[in-house]
Amino acid sequence: MSFPLLTATAAVPAIGAIVTAAVPAARRTAAKWIALGFSLATLVLAIITLVRFDPGGDRYQLTESHAWIPDFGVRYELGVDGIGVALMALTALLIPFVILAGWHDADPLETKSSRWRPTQGFFALILMVEAMVILSFEATDVFLFYILFEAMLIPVYFLIGGFGDRAHAGGDEAGATQRSYAAVKFLLYNLAGGLIMLAAVIGLFVQAGTFSLAEIAEARANGTLDMSTGMERWLFLGFFFAFAVKAPLWPVHTWLPNAMGEATAPVAVLITAVVDKVGTFAMLRFCLQLFPEASKWATPVVLVLALISIIYGALLAVGQRDIKRLIAYASISHFGFIIMGIFAMTSQGQSGATLYMINHGISTAALLLVAGFLISRRGSRLISDYGGVQKVAPVLAGTFLIGGLATLSLPGLAPFVSEFLVLVGTFSRYPVIGIIATIGIVLAALYVLVLYQRTMTGPVNESVRSMPDLKLRELAVVTPLIALLLFLGVYPKPLTDIVNPAVEHTMSDVHKTDPKPEVEAAP
DSSP, X not given: OOOOHHHHHHHHHHHHHHHHHHSOTTOHHHHHHHHHXXXXXXXXXXXXXHHHOOTTSOSSEEEEEEEXXXXXXXXXXXXXXXXXXXXXXXXXXHHHHHHHHTTTTTSOOOSTTOOOOOHHHHHXXXXXXXXXXXXXXXXXXXXXXXXXXXXXXXXXHHXXXXXXXXXXXXXXXXXXXXXXXXXXXXXXXXXXXXXXHHHHHHHHHHHHSOOBHHHXXXXXXHTOOOOOHHHHHHHHHHHHHHHHHHTTOTTSXXXXXXXXXXXXXXXXXXXXXXXXXXXXHXXXXXXHHHOHHHHHHHHHHHHHHHHHHHHXXXXXXXXXXXXXXXXXXXXXXXXXXHHHHHHTTSHHHHHHHHHHHHHHHHHHHHHHHHHHHHHHHHTOOBGGGOOOHXXXXXXXXXXXXXXXXXXXXXXXXXXXXXXXXXXXXXXXXXXXXXXXXXXXXXXXXXXXXXXXXXXXXXXXXXXXXXXXXOOHHHHXXXXXXXXXXXXXXXXXXXXXXXXXXXXXXXXXXXXXXOOOOSSOOOO
């Protein structure tokens, strides 16, 4: 029997979480190094998986299948396509940076109450989230995916509510109240989506008699799965609603600004760059593959919702006074682009959406982690409390600028390629939607450049005059992310070679081909 590489890639961080949590309370530093070591081991396994994956091979590779709950037809089935393996690699890549950036986020608080934060629990929860997210990108059994989709909410809930941002204008008590509110709101929104999805999962099993993605797809292809149009649409809506909450898509997005605002910067990266990608990934893997006709039926409404997300998120980002909430609303706008690319039903749009998931993860991580370093120095999230930072901490300001420019999709940086493909793919089939969506690009330039101007330029604010520049650990976090943004900005081919064959399979699932250009190219 071949080595279960996919299981191992998810099992290593899960084991790491258990080991980290078991470290004695006094050995906080040891717990940090153990967590970092397990995250790096996971990254090595993810790289091996990426190398072994053959883009020209079968749709799902490195497959594993074992009986789990045979009485209910549930199996432990894993397999990765080009989209899943790319997102799995992104997750494994970002977690070591999340751990390094949050190195002191769970250290003891020097306050009057002398309240201690369980350092071991903080890093154990991060590793547990990583294990569940990786396994969700690998799962090809619908019920197994649902279990992971819901279970990952628990560690994220505790990371928001128990280890929130210390930089709160209202003091410790107000901060604790806001953290609890944000954590509960995150949990309730996502649980509501998950419960609706559970009903749809049960309905799918009643219709198909199996939870296996491969078996359902085969039954649809050969015509043995008899599903009425109305039933398919109801099941699609059940799945899509849960994924739209997780993504998040307007109007079920409101939990994200609260969660990102109250979480520490590394945990905010974990939420928006890792966990939320499960929602958009699932739209490609489950909605389009299981319910192709319903997906086409819902496309006009989904595109309008995505367009609203793009404009609405960007407009609210422009008006924000809180640095992290600004980045949160910017992410809502970016997720609108991703969902628009998915439902444009063109190969350029879906390839761009997949690249957008990856590039958004890297660019948001870079910007948000540098913002976290900035906030930890000043102790405030308010933009008005900064000014002239580039004169006292030029490296911090420079990395913040690069992260911001990537967020607004500057040509030469990785997000530009993905945003360009999404817009081209959308315009070729829905020109009006594509044209209106470009407003989001203009607004992105506005909120990023205004943020940089107000925090980094101008007279030096007295409160930042003694601010230190980035330290070695912080540079170790930011430098590789910036290098990736530059590399993938000028040479995205390694990613497109992996994801394009998977996109072709998805286009085949929905029986769509790219629109022919109105004017043929000259020979």
